Amino acid sequence: MSPPVLDSRLLVDDEREIRKPSRLPESPGNDLAIAFDHRVQFYEHEEFLYRVVAEFFGAGQKAGEPLLVIATEPHRRQLLAELGAGGFDVDGLQRSGQLTLLDAAESLAGFMVDGSPDRELFQAQIGSAVAKARSASRNGHIRAFGEMVDLLWQSGNSAAMIRIEELWNELGQDGSLSLLCAYFVSTLDGPGRIEEFQKICAHHAHVIPSEGQSMVGDSSARFDEVRRLQQRAQALEGEIEHRKRLEQALRGALAERKHAEEALRESQQELLDFFENAVEGFHWVGPDGVILAANRAELELLGYNRDEYVGCNIAEFHVDQEVIADILARLGRNETLRGTEARLRCKDGSIKHVLIHSNVFFRDGEFIHTRCFTRDITDRKRLEDELRRQNEDLSRTVRFSEMFVGILGHDLRNPLSAIATAASLLGRRADSDKVAKPATRILNSAARMSRMIDQLLDFTRIRLGKGIPIQQRQTDLAEVCRLAIDELESTGETRKIQLEASGDPSGFWDADRLLQLASNLLANALAHGTGPDPIAIRVDGTDGWVGLEIQNAGVVPPEVMPVLFEPFRSGANEKQARSGGLGLGLFISQQIAISHAGTIEVFSSESEGTRLRVRLPRTPPCSEPAFGSAGDYPQ
Amino acid sequence: MIQKTVLVVDDETDIRESLKDALGDEGYEVVLASNGKEALQLLPGLSRPCAVILDIIMPIMSGTELYEAMQATPTLANIPVLMSTSDPSRVPSQVPVMKKPINLDRLLKVVAGLF
Structure with a gap:
């Protein structure tokens, strides 16, 4: 790329160059009127720099101003060549003392202490050089070109660079001075130097863009370029702010991440604690059956040390090999085992x-390890065995x-039947009460024993x-009640028992069981009735139901x-003993009613006495005729 | 008047004897057997009309087995049977039953109805 054509107005005459606020008044178009003018030139090609400096010095030389150059040796040589080519009598200027040349690196070395410029040394060295040059000036104004800051800039010591710019600004307060600083601009491209660029601009009264930005033909275009540079500067400032915010956000994110990592560590610790200290035994087994890990509960359960258990094959600890083989096979098929019983051998x-x-x-279809919980059920098994026993x-x-029931039912009834039959025969053959009465007493006792x-x-x-087995057949409930009354009267019962029947009293029931039910209720009524009051029995058939009510004057x-229908109920007392029962009559009566899908209820009050009411469905559900004909019971 | 015969089959001697007395008092000719096998041997020789009072649980041959044998024998199948047992649930459905202990008055009434 060939160096662009220089337009010197950019440097000294063009008021559209970037102007930064200055503590000193400035006079547009005539920099000679400026007591201190501190400007910065960014450049991309050295040829451009030489011409800029030559132009800068050319204006001063014409005015007889002393010229001070603080540059690197190659730049000094090229600059002198450029000045000579421009018609300068370089040697004459040097001899007359109007042109002073200093080496930038040597000058830096003269006042830099520990990487930073020493203010007093700077004043002593650079300030003296400026003062000496100024002493030869006709109007007291001098022009200076410096590259010390560029050396620092390129070496990365931007703090020292800015400090030197500040010291130059201080030096400018002592007298009339036009100072041109030059920075090689490509070094600004790094994103980390944006802030430094901003500081460089802040320390100069004039900022002159590099030739790539300013080498345009007319002033309007240059103005646009300058405006774009301003916009770029603003964008860079915005970028700086943005990066600061980013940095802050990054720091926040880092802090958050650190916190999250800490929380994760705690969580992992808790998980490990859960694994290790859980009450339930827990272990991992690899696909080859080798135990990969086991917690304390498991080790304590079996009594092994960790080294004696982990690393061994789980099958070694199973009593039943077919069980562990089945467990591993099922797990290998990705089955979940819940409550599989096994036996493990302890140490x-x-x-x-x-x-x-x-x-x-x-993981990705590969068997990594099992997750096995082991619960000790030894005590439970012992209890189960005990329970089974x-x-x-x-x-x-x-x-x-x-067997006892069978023996009781058959073997006791047979001799009882013999007693009853013999007593009955005795009563029939008796010629007098002297024989008949004892026979009746034997008969009554036999009947009572039979009921019990x-x-x-x-x-x-x-x-x-x-339950109570029932054998259903067509039965007349009123006849059953008459039979029950007859049986009672045959035992010598003298109290009056009144039977009232209405409607259809027939149904499909177990006649023998209903006789038992009626006898129980009658015996209960007689036992708990008061005095000679009659006992009333009512049988009433309506629609699908037949009712039986037995009423006496007593009060429950x-x-x-x-607890009236409970067996051996607490109400059993002397009165009950009189009835000759075991306290089971009402309980069994209720069971007989239930066996027929019926109900039994009791109502008792001072005014109405006690009423026991049985309701039976005429045809209990799911009942089929058990007998084609009846025996000794009414049809 | 034709003599009616009642065969009492029961392994309980006192029951057999008491029933013999009671039925004898009522004018029946009474024959006794202590099990089904004995009864089966007696039945062909009994004068007619006759009836059987039959206990169920007995040694050698039970009442149920005897009943089945009678039903399988045409000359015996029509002889009326009254079963007397402490467990009526074992009685075939078509056979009249009287639960032990026996009510003698009722038994005599039922026996009279068998002829």
């Missing part, structure tokens, strides 16, 4: 029953009870969960009402 040789919950961690004992007891045997058998059957105490 002391004992066996622990455990419940295993497990599944597998797969108890159940077997109970079953034996039940079987014994059933029946009740005990029924109660046992109910307690065994077998309120505290007995809730």
